[in-house]
Amino acid sequence: xxxxxxSFVIPMYNESANIEDTVGKVxxxxxxxxxDYEIILADDASSDGTGDIADxxxxxxxxxxxxxxxxxxxxxxxLSAGLKSASKDIIVYTDADLPVKKEDLxxxxxxxxxxxxxxxxxxxxxxxSFKRIVMSKxxxxxxxxxxxxxxxxxxxxxxxxxSKVTKPLRLISKSPFVDVEIFAEALKRGFKIEQFGLIFDLxxxxxxxxxxxxxxxxxxxxxxxxRFSRRSG
Numbered sequence: 072x073x074x075x076x077x078s079f080v081i082p083m084y085n086e087s088a089n090i091e092d093t094v095g096k097v098x099x100x101x102x103x104x105x106x107d108y109e110i111i112l113a114d115d116a117s118s119d120g121t122g123d124i125a126d127x128x129x130x131x132x133x134x135x136x137x138x139x140x141x142x143x144x145x146x147x148x149x150l151s152a153g154l155k156s157a158s159k160d161i162i163v164y165t166d167a168d169l170p171v172k173k174e175d176l177x178x179x180x181x182x183x184x185x186x187x188x189x190x191x192x193x194x195x196x197x198x199x200s201f202k203r204i205v206m207s208k209x210x211x212x213x214x215x216x217x218x219x220x221x222x223x224x225x226x227x228x229x230x231x232x233x234s235k236v237t238k239p240l241r242l243i244s245k246s247p248f249v250d251v252e253i254f255a256e257a258l259k260r261g262f263k264i265e266q267f268g269l270i271f272d273l274x275x276x277x278x279x280x281x282x283x284x285x286x287x288x289x290x291x292x293x294x295x296x297x298r299f300s301r302r303s304g
Contacts, residue, residue, distance in 0.1 A: 076107035078157035082149035113153030147249035166228030186265035248293035
């Protein structure tokens, strides 16, 4: 099945080892899924040349857009910039190492028949790091307690949005908490969220930076700021 138009949004930080392979795979997938598509690379002020690679790729293919941030925002700002630049009917967000298989991407897109937002969660343990397992469980628990919705893995690296969900948003979070902000705002506006389980491919190149203490600290700051200011207003 082909869809009218799709934007693929890929936020990235120091992903020079992955980005060319990922763009090649996404380009092939995109051509199978839609005649009208774009790939948006949102570079969060990388220091390893990722932004320069993205610049070159965008010059080689007009369907590739590169959004470069001058200051590192710890993920949320890059995702927000990518979503803001998206112009198609459907928006697919994926991590820069492309952890999602083609069949799971198609399954997620099919769920848009009855949902406005689709999010994937892992059916198996994704990480053997005790620190990251504990951090993830504590974070997801706090999100459920503070915001009242039950998403099994709020920061999974695969989400699909109808453009009507993201276009009106004026996101304030600069950290990975941006995912919670998007979901909370979507629910306030009456949109339906659907989640489904899949097995993510493991990262084989590059290093995830999402568990840096500076990122964790900013995430909890954004959580409190949203909970006690914008959401209550």
